[in-house]
Amino acid sequence: MALLETRGITVRFGGRTAVDDVGLGVAPGTVTGLIGPNGAGKTTLFNTVTGLQRPTAGRILLDGTDITRLPPARRAHQGLGRTFQRLELFMSLSVRENVRVAGEIHRSGARRNRGAGGGARPDLGRETDRVLELTGLTDIADQDVSGIPTGRARVVELARALMASPRVLLLDEPASGQTEQETGEFGELLLRLAADGLAICLVEHDIPLVMKLCSTVHVLDRGRLLASGTPEQIRADPAVVAAYIGTEEHPR
Amino acid sequence: MNLAACSFGAVGTLVAFHTGIAGSGLDSRLTVQGVLLGVAAAAVVGGLVALPALRLRGLYLALATMAFGVFLSTMVLRDTTEHHVLGHTFTIFPTGSITVPAIRVGPLDLRDGPAFLITVAVLFAAIGTGLVALRNSGYGRRLVAMKDSPAASAMLGQNLVRLKLSVFVLSAAIAGLGGILMSSALGAVDTDTYSIVVSLSLLMLTVVAGIGYVSGALFGGLLAGVGFSLLVTTFNDLAAADPDLAGLYRLLGHLVTVSPALIGVGVGHNPSGTVHQVVEGYRSLRRARPVLVGGAVLEAVLYLLTLSGAMDRWWFGILTVVLVMMLPLLGRMLMPAAVLGPEEHARQRRALSEPADDDVPRTERDLRALDRALGLPAPTTAAPGVRRGTA
Known part of the structure; x- marks a missing residue:
């Protein structure tokens, strides 16, 4: 059963339709892939799901609740987390502070959204350390975030998103800018997170990575859902190969 | 950004004036209640002004505050007629100028100059310390996070409007308190006291001194309040007192008059402000203990x-400022290894003794050091090595 679901999502910018009647689901405990050529509407779809972009039509359901009209912050408190294709780190803070402030934001809002307290919660400092450890960032925890390479910065964004205790995690091209080794470790980490019950949706151009991690892959082309299925089915789909995978070796 | 700090000061003063004056004639005084009410009113008005504008980005918020400032000084503060509302008769700004008596609480009478100075200094220190503590708290980090990336903040669950509103209300409250204190220091205030131009020049001096630093606010305030006129008169006095050096003092005095222009140049060179530079200098001094101790001993x-009377008080002030400014530089000269860190020092020496040879391949590290030495911005993390791809 899908934890996050979009139904008939359509986004139009003036006369151009960026996303056209897209319905897909992301199930807990799995990694779902979203691939497609540039301009296919992947990031627009993410922005719509997270509330940064209002859809022209369609609904977004999180755990059965309609969140289509909620502002981004409220969606975050419902358990929706994301990272950005263009890095959106807090540049004047250190790695540790980036991660910690995410917890602080989460808690300050959670107090209002669910009343005071909420049971015993682990110390924020310890929680930060735990996430840094989990994501393998402990060695650069006290460096300024502006100085670290893109590959690690993507991991910082992931760690930051984890501090808000998400149920669904949307990752926008997390492997771009990472070295092969970093990508490998990142994939391991995502699989471990999914095994803990997180629903992960991944927009990615690194096809081998997507095929390795994902149990379901959706292909977007010019705003429309071209195909959905297991990695094997997608790889064998002639329409997908024609629209996307086949063009990888011969960029337009 | 708030371009109308003085207008919130005016709101605070007006409310304090209408609610907080006890006694009459020479015995009249401003009560703490009045001050608190004034501060609260400034905060509430700040929130109301900001509420519609907060959904906009920085510049528009700044313009909205400016519009409020103009509105207040041309409409409200020129309103000297009597109003009858619900049976009450009152005048917002009677006779175009109001007399704000000094605050008096129990034995503390702020009509007394030194007492006023000390009280204001203590209040400033308390608010400053509070703000520093606030910045290092979770709330402060959330503010920084919102400034750096509103989108990421929102996606972590931050209600941006609420956070902006809270910080704006806080700043309006502080401006209200400042306005009340300023008014009661001046004794009588009129419309021009709160004109938008005053707000803007205060803001400029704060930016020059160091925006984002509490000490920047102090430095800027001192410049605005006493700085320029005091320096000019000081140098004139010194010239009169010591004819031998009169020429030098006059020259320095003239320098002060052109200093606003120099200040502009300074902001262009260093957008973070003077204090930022000094603070950075001291940060690098941390490893050079002897220099710091030496500076303290010298001071x-x-x-x-000065205490023993061997030296003029003015000299003490001037030498102190010079010492504070020079210490980081001295440290760099006396103990370069400690200040710059051993690696950096060794690299600089190498760079000086051997001219760069273009046949030798430079490492990433060298390039970064070079960038820093030349003051170029570091390459952004996203720029190199990013794979193609936008969705």
């Missing part, structure tokens, strides 16, 4: 000399 000697 103590200066103080003792």
Whole structure:
């Protein structure tokens, strides 16, 4: 059963339709892939799901609740987390502070959204350390975030998103800018997170990575859902190969 | 950004004036209640002004505050007619100028100059310390996070409007308190006291001194309040007192008059402000203990000399400022290894002794050091090595 679901999502910018009647689901405990050529509407779809972009039509359901009209912050408190294709780190803070402030934001809002307290919660400092450890960032925890390479910065964004205790995690091209080794470790980490019950949706151009991690892959082309299925089915789909995978070796 | 700090000061003053004056004639005084009410009113008005504008980005918020400032000084503060509302008769700004008496609480009478100075200094220190503590708290980090990336903040669950509103209300409250204190220091205030131009020049001096630093606010305030006129008169006095050096003093005095222009140049060179530079200098001094201790000893000697009367108080002030500004530079000259860190020092020496040879391949590290030495911005993390791809 899908934890996050979009139904008939359509986004139009003036006369151009960026996303056209897209319905897909992301199930807990799995990694779902979203691939497609540039301009296919992947990031627009993410922005719509997270509330940064209002859809022209369609609904977004999180755990059965309609969140289509909620502002981004409220969606975050419902358990929706994301990272950005263009890095959106807090540049004047250190790695540790980036991660910690995410917890602080989460808690300050959670107090209002669910009343005071909420049971015993682990110390924020310890929680930060735990996430840094989990994501393998402990060695650069006290460096300024502006100085670290893109590959690690993507991991910082992931760690930051984890501090808000998400149920669904949307990752926008997390492997771009990472070295092969970093990508490998990142994939391991995502699989471990999914095994803990997180629903992960991944927009990615690194096809081998997507095929390795994902149990379901959706292909977007010019705003429309071209195909959905297991990695094997997608790889064998002639329409997908024609629209996307086949063009990888011969960029337009 | 708030371009109308003085207008919130005016709101605070007006409310304090209408609610907080006890006694009459020479015995009249401003009560703490009045001050608190004034501060609260400034905060509430700040929130109301900001509420519609907060959904906009920085510049529009700044313009909205400016519009409020103009509205207040041309409409409200020129309103000298009597109003009858619900049976009450009142005048917002009677006779175009109001007399704000000094605050008096129990034995503390702020009509007394030194007492006022000390109280204001203590209040400033308390608010400053509070703000520093606030910045290092979770709330402060959330503010920084919102400034750096509103989108990421929102996606972590931050209600941006609420956070902006809270910080704006806080700043309006502080401006309200400042306005009340300023008014009661001046004794009588009129419309021009709160004109938008005053707000803007205050803001400029704060930016020059160091925006984002509490000490920047102090430095900017001192410049605005006493700085320029005081320096000019000081140098004139010194010239009169010491004819031998009169030429030098006059020259310095003239320099002060052109200093606003120099200040502009300074902001262009260093957008973070003067204090930022000084603070950075001291940060690099942390490893050079002897220099710091030496500086402290020197300052103590200066103080003792002044106390014993061997030295003029003005000299003490001037030498102190010079010492504070020069210490980081001295440190760099005396103990370069400690200040710059051993690696950096060794690299600089190498760079000086061997001219760069273009046949030798430079490492990433060298390039970064070079960038820093030349003051170029570091390459952004996203720029190199990013794979193609936008969705």
